[in-house]
Amino acid sequence: TVGNLTPLSVDPAQAKADFAAASQAKEAKGASSLTLLYVEGGTMKEIASRIAQQWQKELGAYVSLSPVTAQGIRNAVSSGEYQIALLPFSSGDNGALTLMRTFGSNGLTLPQTATQQLDSLLSQAESSQTDAERAAAIASAEQYLVDEALVVPIVESAVCYAARPVVEDVFFSFSTRVLDLAAMGKTGD
Numbered sequence: 156t157v158g159n160l161t162p163l164s165v166d167p168a169q170a171k172a173d174f175a176a177a178s179q180a181k182e183a184k185g186a187s188s189l190t191l192l193y194v195e196g197g198t199m200k201e202i203a204s205r206i207a208q209q210w211q212k213e214l215g216a217y218v219s220l221s222p223v224t225a226q227g228i229r230n231a232v233s234s235g236e237y238q239i240a241l242l243p244f245s246s247g248d249n250g251a252l253t254l255m256r257t258f259g260s261n262g263l264t265l266p267q268t269a270t271q272q273l274d275s276l277l278s279q280a281e282s283s284q285t286d287a288e289r290a291a292a293i294a295s296a297e298q299y300l301v302d303e304a305l306v307v308p309i310v311e312s313a314v315c316y317a318a319r320p321v322v323e324d325v326f327f328s329f330s331t332r333v334l335d336l337a338a339m340g341k342t343g344d
Contacts, residue, residue: 193241
């Protein structure tokens with residue numbers, strides 16, 4: 156992300172009540188479970204399983220996991236034929252603006268009003284005169300997607316470091332990507 160996204164504020168009791176109400180309405184229409192699509196391979200199955208377990212624990216939700224190919228999940232999301240999808244995104248140029256365009260009018264299918272608002276924010280970013288203005292516009296677009304619950308970012312990052320078994324209390328900060336050695340100690344030889 157470009158900016159610091161404000162996390163969604165969640166009241167667990169209200170979330171459980173809202174889910175129960177939505178489930179009753181869904182069951183009245185003949186559907187009783189949620190299906191979570193995820194891309195086959197890699198660590199996506201583990202991420203999808205953890206989400207399903209958390210929702211089962213916190214909401215009492217039964218979530219069916221459905222692995223699909225990368226093209227299959229893109230087709231499902233673009234056509235709107237899905238309930239929930241874990242869709243990995245990246246940009247070829249590693250640029251935030253390029254990535255955000257994925258969700259605009261020429262990208263995935265989102266509700267029309269969401270696409271118009273997002274396109275407006277992305278246009279502001281493209282026409283910005285300074286890097287600071289561009290970053291602020293992109294951060295606003297990111298926050299809009301999260302606030303509207305259209306896209307919820309889940310960041311996966313593999314981090315490895317090696318240390319002798321006697322080294323202890325070395326911590327890695329995922330947000331700053333820095334090793335914190337302040338509390339590091341040694342337990343003998």
